[in-house]
Amino acid sequence: MAGMNWFWKALGGKQGRDQKRSVGLVTQAAELEPKLTSLSDADLVAYAREHKDNAPELLASLREVSSRAIGMRPFDVQLQGALRLLEGDVVQMATGEGKTLSGALAAAGFVLRGHRVHSVTVNSYLAGRDAAWMGPIFTFLGATAAAIAPQDSPDQRRQAYAADVVFAAVNELGFDVLRDRCAPSIADRVQAPAGVAIIDEADSVLVDEALVPLVLAGSEPGKAPTGQITDVVRHLRAGEDYTVDEGRRNVFLTDRGSARVERLLGIESLYDEGHIGTTLVQVNVALHAHELLQRDVDYIVRDGKVALIDASRGRVAELQRWPDGLQAAVEAKEGLQVSEGGRILDSMTIQQLVGRYDIVAGMTGTATSAGDQFREFYGLHVSVIEPNVPCIREDEPDRIYATTADALEALVDEVVALNQTGRPILIGTRDVAESEQLADALVLRGVESAVLNAKNDEAEAEIIADAGALGHVTVSTQMAGRGTDIRLGGADESQRDEVVERGGLCVIGLGKHRTDRLDNQLRGRAGRQGDPGSSVFFVALDDPVIAEGAAGEALSVQPDDDGRVHDKKAHQFIDRAQRVTEATMLSIHATTWKYNKLIGDQREILDERREKLLTTDAAWQELSSRASARAEEVASSVSKDAAERAAREIMLFHLDRGWSDHLADLNDLRESIHLRALAKESPIDEFHRAAIGAFKQLVNEAVDASVGTFKEVTIDETGAQLADAGLARPSSTWTYMVNDNPLASGSGSVVGSVAALFR
Template sequence: MAGFDWFWKAMGGKQGRNQKRSLAIVDQAAARVAKLNARSDEDLVARAREITASGEVADAAEFLAILSIAATRTLGMTPFPVQLQAVLRLLEGDVIQMATGEGKTLVGAMANTGFGLMGKRVHSVTVNDYLAARDAEWMGPLVKFFGLTVAAVTESMTTDERRKAYKANIVYAPVNEIGFDVLRDQLITDRADAVQHGADVALIDEADSVLVDEALVPLVLAGNEPGTAPGGRITDLVRRLKKNQHYVVDEDGRNASLTDVGARLLERQLGIASLYDDEHVGSTLVQVNLALHAHALLTRDVHYIVRDGKVALIDASKGRVADLQRWPDGVQAAVEAKEGLAVTEGGRILDTITLQALMHRYPMVCGMTGTAVEATDQLRSFYDLRVSVIDRNEPLQRFDEADRVYATIRDKNRAIIDEIKAIHDTGQPVLVGTQDVAESEALAEALREYDIDVNVLNAKNDAEEARIIAEAGDIGRVTVSTQMAGRGTDIKLGGADENDHDAVVKLGGLAVIGTSRHRTARLDNQLRGRAGRQGDPGLALFFVSLEDDVVVVGGAGEEVTARPAADGSIESKRIRDWIEHCQRVTEGQLLEIHSQTWKYNKLLADQRDIIDKRRAELLDTDRAWQEIFERSARATLLDKELPRDTLVRAAREIMLYHLDLGWSDHLALMDDVRESIHLRAIARETPIDEFHRIAVREFKELAQRAVDNAVDTFNEVPIDADGAHLEEQGLARPSATWTYMVSDNPLAGSGNSLLRGIGNIFR
């Protein structure tokens, strides 16, 4: 680790003095294990509780020794010294970097237990249901050894089941489920209806994925409201439009717009003077643009599939059907109309929260990942978190071959096929990391033409994925996958039972092939890290072409010249350096996008905190009644006729209704403002300054308007012994709510958008 000293001094990390202290404590813990091992379970538990009675760890070395002995007794897993070091760093609030296969699951469970013994409630955050359920059951005996409770929250659970689970000392749950439960709790009108009450610590598995890659993904709670899909006629007319004649698509494939020719054609067919007249801009033109987006930019079986009569999105970065996700702003309904399906009901956004804002709700955040160093800037800037690098238990034996560079995508893909065939002929297992679902399917199809049996990892069943991953290291296996981050299962040489471990070792271990560089080196390293587990041998090799997105985008149109060989390959240090430069540029672009988006989100997150506090005050006190009583003559009269508890409950329900409605309206307004901020910004102000000015102005009026409306409603709505009858005034809350994740993540990218029409690229 000495080689990292300069880095940590520059970044202000905890790699230096604190890591040395950690290593010394771990050595002391190892020395105490033999003596403590003679003590009974009851004695160990009593001593652990004594050490943590103050809410802190009084003797770290002894505490680690006790946790180590408990892991051995309950799980049959004795932690390595590096794992104890990782536990200590987590307990002190770091994000730890541990290589794949080094035992992060046990480390997380030991740290969770440590926090639990300190009296802290812990949310152990995972990336999917499967891992939450698996880890809670697998690591449960260790937690229960100390008299603590453990539970898992998964998507299929009922409200009552969730409420019970969240009462556990340690709760394993997917990040999106925690977020959705936070949002649903924002609708309650009685504190007893709350599902969860937060936690003291969030310990995040795959921390860089949650805190960086997906940080700005909005989780949305919506209430039923009629949908506004493009009419059948508009959908049919747009379907006939021709690209580059009637509409154009921008270079990055994210926007489509009508040409003058296309606009005039639609105007004639719709029998209107102009799509841009005031009477059509807010209705007809909106529907045309939605239909055009669905027609020109979203491709069936690439961006979505149709299953059981419904549109299901594909998460390109993970290669799975994204059950919880849907498109925003009417795009979902437009795609359903395009496919001739029943258009789902639209929804008013009741509340929304990004994963980044969700994590800021926890007093303490720590986490684990295999690639934290590359995300140091983001973790420090956006969360004030420091990174600790944990050494491997066994030295790395993986061979990282230099990238193979080709002039064109076609040349590169031919070489990828040849390389996989050559490795497969030896029996060495191969894991291929692709950039998106379409590429993985096309590659698998090409390989099958050579009678190579291929497992493709883009299923939606996480348990099935775990089985495929566990077997990916067996003799002769070829596995093609999209993003490997968050898969959560180690690839063991010789298969899940490791029966053929030694045979695979002789073949060179797992060979990992990347079909192109990702837009960040961190994602490259996530894929590389699948080989070379626990001192096993392995190979990592990336193929790159000068037509790959990372080069085209990072190169920003700059010309580079090179003379390729007959097979299209390029051997040039200058070109390799150029590719590294392009990747650094794209990393900088993503960081800038994150920074700018964070600035927009930060103000709304701060305003949401104010709403949260106001809501808590209304829920937990009689403040709503006091405010209405001061302003309403009717309140004085009703106070003589009805029990005070009934009036307090009625006032609370009315006040919360208008506060929630006002917040929902505010979110909708600010979403519109953000979409058009480049038009609203005045000459001497930047868009973000103008956005902040509008957001602050509108928010100032929200609270007072909610109170005024609540008083008006209290004066008009029927109130009797059963409470306030809001429904009779048309003020009912949504009869149904639903949750989704907005899929348009600014940090997401297919990586190879040049590969449209990918079915033929491996020919």
């Protein structure tokens, strides 16, 4: 590492120079303010357009536009943030510093420079809120802004995407890309090209959810584990029939377990050619669901359905599900109706979605902790914007305890004592079960709390609005109200003075997260815009994150009678364990990225082929050259437009069907590749070899199938009658997100099998 010191020094020096330069340009912009305040609205707009490429003049004009359009005069730090966004950085701005306005100013600057901008948010509520709030800025400049809502029709989406600035949740953008990529005609597409993405909560979108596959599925029954396999797995015994690795990321059948499964299923071998890619995979999936996925930690059951929990936010992950086999296995485990997965028509990760933009910038309160990921996977640099008012929050060192029970008891004592002073308290927990256990313990001590977790996330805004009120105690999973501010004294700040006198909001964390970035996100709920506040974490040496990161290491310390550990070695031990778990996540991210990149590269090649078929007469030319007699027959019976449309429909159908089959084959390959890898080859290399070979056949096989259909199918003035030949496209489609991150769970549970297959 010593040889790399020059790199980090150079990088730090560049960031320092950028920061100094930004401050200087903003200072120049401030000097122009008197001149611009005297301009008419029309002259101000003209000035902004004329000086769109000159930073001081552009920033000064945008500040004045904001003041007139929405009554908000941006602080210097907000202009600094806007400038760094315009230069393509990920901007770190503390909670309450006005990231939303900085993002809007940067979007306006990009629009003036001729770009269409997608303002990317983590959910549709924030997209609608920000579009309504910031929209007048764009209107003032003669530009348009719109938001995408989940319930919007294709026509409404088409109209919204035509705007200069489009506010949308990242999943909505991705789903529309998937639908457009499978559109049978140009008229069915909804998106218009956009060159710029400004991403709010960039660490959440670009890191935590980067590898979450977005899926477009069609109405065709999918594969699911049989009820017999689910029953067999219920009878297996841990330690005898299967083992679990130390990090609880994977589960393995023992020889005894394999023999028992074979006997109960009445088959000769799980590992022969007829079962290794089907029965064995389903048994492994059922084992994952049975042993590693925990109710009220990884998912909840609500209204008779399994609802996944977004581990980075502790909320229900809307529209999200596990890969079909695992989803079905969990449903079977809970005795619920097993849902049909459907045929996967197309998929892409959020990382691949972001890669479609020419310019990407982002903003978040915790960028520096994810700096390695931003650089490695996106080539993005981080700019830290100092707060407008210095942060005075007091961050106490971790309070360390021998066991979780000791830590919980001490935390309850602390909350009871603080609550008697009337000071508002926000407690962050890692999962639903933990939040409910803590709330129950507080009730026994006479303290009522508002509980915010995946079971009542619809009440988030209301609960967070009162979290800073006098005497309030809020217990929340992971992140509380990210994207909104907790105001001291309640939503109307009527009790602000009383809360300030008592020290402001106290944030308490129960246990450490997998990265210090998530810890810092929780800390950041206090100390908004110079408010007083404090934070402290109660950590146990047997916390799952600590136990996993410190696997194989021993720590000899002597706890007090109440279980507290004061030894400095314990702090070092916990810090090291957390860094290990974070490094493991980064390693898995890197390996999974290699897998996804290959599929993304193949899709790009397919997209070029599909675009040619969709926008030219290539389909007719190819089929005519391969089946000239049939082409002459068709040409003599229908118009040229009808003939070309029929050829296009046929070739697109088989190309799309071939890609869907390819995705299914790759999924099966991924599930079993660790068993098929050659002795001297890594699983990822073996996967690449097989996937590349399969892709080479895809287009040729699609053309051959198209020729056969062209010769047989009825063609009239309306096109090819594919439905009559049993080749209709799915009658309905739906979208969802696959939670395929093996380290997503707060408890370290496996949610997909990528880590186990590729480590």
